[in-house]
Amino acid sequence: DAGVIQSPRHEVTEMGQEVTLRCKPISGHNSLFWYRQTMMRGLELLIYFNNNVPIDDSGMPEDRFSAKMPNASFSTLKIQPSEPRDSAVYFCASKRDRQETQYFGPGTRLLVL
């Protein structure tokens, strides 16, 4: 079974541009998470979806960030407009209900110049 798939793996953009990160969770997993990892703050939860519905978005830094999950096999995280402080590695993770373990994708390394 394929793991969590994220694209792109690397993204370099200029300040002010829109950035869209994509995630395909593991088939059969109904919980999806977006995380951000930086040296300063470590790994932080941004948003959690369950059965395609956003349950907790309290970690989303500000209105420039938005996330969608139009169906069980696809989610996007959008930053508009992007800023240099958004530079980080963004991970998507998924799991089944009643399962404690989360399965992480390879991450998207974002650099905003």
Add this chain to the structure above:
Amino acid sequence: SQKIEQNSEALNIQEGKTATLTCNYTNYSPAYLQWYRQDPGRGPVFLLLIRENEKEKRKERLKVTFDTTLKQSLFHITASQPADSATYLCADLSGAGSYQLTFGKGTKLSVIP
């Protein structure tokens, strides 16, 4: 709010020795405490989970202990190998059915041949 602290940013040990990594939590006792491994350029990978009422868990060369009095979990790798070199993350998952994982910043382990 709960904080997960991994006091050592880096740990260097000689091949064949036992590596011991420390994870402390500041507030309530986690219902589940998880350990993940992260290699450079990759997402975290689940290793072990220990429940609040468990003192110790083992998996091959890995051992995790949980001391609620000290508010601490220890992660041991016996007979360490250079291939064990990675960053190890501790995470708190509180409450059955809870989804929120709070991660420590990790300890980078280097096993020297």
